[in-house]
Amino acid sequence: EDQVTQSPEALRLQEGESSSLNCSYTVSGLRGLFWYRQDPGKGPEFLFTLYSAGEEKEKERLKATLTKKESFLHITAPKPEDSATYLCAVVHGSGNTGKLIFGQGTTLQVKP
Amino acid sequence: NAGVTQTPKFQVLKTGQSMTLQCAQDMNHNSMYWYRQDPGMGLRLIYYSASEGTTDKGEVPNGYNVSRLNKREFSLRLESAAPSQTSVYFCASSEPGQGAGYEQYFGPGTRLTVT
Numbered sequence: 001e002d003q004v005t006q007s008p009e010a011l012r013l014q015e016g017e018s019s020s021l022n023c024s025y026t027v028s029g030l031r032g033l034f035w036y037r038q039d040p041g042k043g044p045e046f047l048f049t050l051y052s053a054g055e056e057k058e059k060e061r062l063k064a065t066l067t068k069k070e071s072f073l074h075i076t077a078p079k080p081e082d083s084a085t086y087l088c089a090v091v092h093g094s095g096n097t098g099k100l101i102f103g104q105g106t107t108l109q110v111k112p
Numbered sequence: 113n114a115g116v117t118q119t120p121k122f123q124v125l126k127t128g129q130s131m132t133l134q135c136a137q138d139m140n141h142n143s144m145y146w147y148r149q150d151p152g153m154g155l156r157l158i159y160y161s162a163s164e165g166t167t168d169k170g171e172v173p174n175g176y177n178v179s180r181l182n183k184r185e186f187s188l189r190l191e192s193a194a195p196s197q198t199s200v201y202f203c204a205s206s207e208p209g210q211g212a213g214y215e216q217y218f219g220p221g222t223r224l225t226v227t
Contacts, residue, residue: 032214043116043202043218044155087155091214097162098143098208099170100216102155 002027002092006103013078013110021073021106023088031091033071034100035064038085047086078110113138116219118203124225125193133188133222135203143206144186145170145216146178148199155202161186193226200224 003026013019025033032051036044048057050066057064061082063074073086085105092101116137125131137144146158157170159178167178175197177189186205190197200223204216 032212034215036218041221043204043220046215046217049215089155091208095162096208097160097168098206098214098216099145099157099160100214104152104154 002090002101004088004090004101004103006086006088006106008106009104010107011109013075013108015079015110015112016077018074018076018078020075021086021108023071023073023103024069025071025088025090027090027092027101033066034089035062035071035073036087036089038087038105044087075108078108080110080112083108083110115139116203116205116217118201118219118222120222121220122223124227125190126227127194129193130189130191131193131224132190133201133203133224134185135187135219136185137203137205137217138184139205139207139217140183141205141207141217142183143208144180145204145206146176146186146188147202147204148172148197149202149221150199158188158201190224193224195226198224198226 005024035047038044048064053068085107087105089100089102092099119134142163145160147155161167161180164183203219206216207213
């Protein structure tokens with residue numbers, strides 16, 4: 001059964017304090033792992049796609065990495081504006097339906 | 113480009129009332145999805161449409177119906193609303209293809225309260 005688990009559920013950091021969010025996944029044949037950012041009251045915003053173990057993607061203070069069992073979202077020297085919920089998802093099922101299965105998310109709070 | 117738009121943004125219904133949530137995308141995507149998001153439950157797929165003219169049930173379809181009106185528009189209908197359908201509803205679209213395009217783009221959401 002396809003499954004995505006994110007940890008921790010919540011993370012509080014001081015501004016400038018680097019850390020990582022974890023996304024563990026179980027899926028038959030990974031066809032893509034996705035990271036999203038969701039601000040309160042808004043829809044998820046697409047950040048990254050990772051396709052194969054060893055792949056890395058970067059955007060400003062965020063860096064996503066992928067292994068065969070998990071993905072990490074590394075946040076370097078975070079700022080208060082990085083506060084949001086970060087969601088991880090993988091392609092789910094067979095064929096080209098495009099269905100994704102999402103983790104529960106990690107809510108990040110960065111204090112000035 | 114507006115991306116994915118949803119109407120209305122907010123809605124309050126009484127138990128037993130019906131309503132339709134509207135979604136439109138201007139990215140020429142073939143696939144569209146409806147999710148609900150509840151605290152502690154994450155995003156759960158209600159229905160999806162892999163291409164124009166097709167719709168299929170997702171994880172939590174009971175109490176809902178959908179219509180893929182054309183390539184741009186995908187609506188979600190609640191025939192007889194129940195308090196358990198109080199949630200935030202998101203529409204998304206994507207263009208899954210040969211090993212790419214699976215990333216979904218989301219609308220701003222509809223906050224629905226059923227009393």
